Amino acid sequence: MRRRDFIIAFGRAAALPILWPLATQAQKSTEPYRLAYLALLPGENATFAKSVLQRLQELGYHEGQNMVWDYRSADGRADRLAQLAAELVQTGPDVLIAGFGTLAAKAAIAATRSIPIVFTAVGDPVGAGLIKSLRQPGGNATGISALATDIAAKKLQMLNDLVPGKRLVAVLCNPDTPFTALALEQVKKAAAVIGTPLQVYEARTLDEVPKAIGKVVEGGAASMLVLEDPVLIGAMHQTTELVAKARLPAIFGPREYAAAGGLIAYGPDQTQLSRKGADYVDKILKGALPASLPVEQPTKFELVINLKVARALELTIPPILLASAGRGDRINVAVCCGA
Structure with a gap:
């Protein structure tokens, strides 16, 4: 048998x-x-x-x-x-x-x-x-x-360190994903605490992604936080190309975003x-x-910074941004695409 x-x-x-x-x-x-x-x-x-x-x-x-x-x-x-x-x-x-x-x-x-x-x-x-x-x-x-309980809030803090002055942050997300609902709630709470203005832009399908990013640019956002889900990950290359063209600093989740031309990727390993x-x-x-068998949650995270994109945006990566991601051996900090 x-x-x-x-x-x-x-x-x-x-x-x-x-x-x-x-x-x-x-x-x-x-x-x-x-x-x-x-x-x-x-x-x-x-x-x-x-x-x-x-x-x-x-x-x-x-x-x-x-x-x-x-x-x-x-x-x-x-x-x-x-x-x-x-x-x-x-x-x-x-x-x-x-x-x-x-x-x-x-x-x-x-x-x-x-x-x-x-x-x-x-x-x-x-x-x-x-x-x-x-x-x-x-x-x-x-x-x-x-799911990590505070990771979305940490991403928002990183954007504030990178683009200081409590300037408008756009949040790109698919509201139909259960994870997004939790992450968006975390971001809104964190924004209220540190006094950062937010504007949420929704994209439920691949076709809606470029339209949403266009609205982000029209809205005058200083930076963008992407709450990734399978739909948005499917538009990874399109998203990084559009934000690069708009010269918009953005932070993503999986490290593949940084390799695809995204500025910063931060998430579970x-x-x-x-x-x-x-x-x-x-x-x-x-x-x-x-x-x-209990479901486990992530214990290790990675922060990847694309130095080539940072230079193209004329941004200096502040040391406090690296420190804000976390401490100890739970964080793997790396840079890519520096040439």
Whole structure:
């Protein structure tokens, strides 16, 4: 019997949490584990999925030996996720891994309530209705949350350090994302405390992004904070090109924004999140129930500054900006594109 079949048969039995590991140990099988990865963004196989695979190899799982790896990407088209998730479920994976963002995790859970699911970077899994609570997920899904309670407020403070004088800050966001609602609330509270004027601009689709940035420029904002979600990340290159053309200092989330021409990227270390996701896969394959594996939150962050963009904007990066990100080994500070 495959491990997934055992999970389906016994995973919902509340009286068996102690017997579960013993029972799985008895399931000796020469079949390789089948793992499936559902990606929303193009290139996840070279970034997030690659980090998952590297960690799995460290844990003893190797393609062609004891593991089969199935990868599907929607290439930025959220409307394709449901079909791809269904295709992966049909392959009979032991664990289904949901890549970056909430939408991939939602599609995976909608496709199956029996196969264990590990999500690797969901902003607000409780608010999105994916799990019951961080401590007790309660279903067939668990994993890593990318939500840090004060990160959006820290981004606002960085912009104030970079462009002093309490000048207007534009916030670009997709209000339909649960994570955005929490982050926007944090930003508004922080703005009220430090006396910074804010103006929110919404973009729910890729087509709305350039229109929203055009309104930002027309509104006379001195800088911009992007509350990224899968939609806005899909417009990453377009966004960095438009703000560069407008000579608008902006701060983003994932480090890929800085490499794409963004001024500053500050957020959870995505490599660490992916590697932790692999640890969850390992635990489940060894008998742990997703319902009882607490969802972890990020513990390491990275701040990346694009010096080439800073020079083009004639900006001096103040030392206090680096200090405002945090202290200790939880922060990885780097610069890029200095040539």
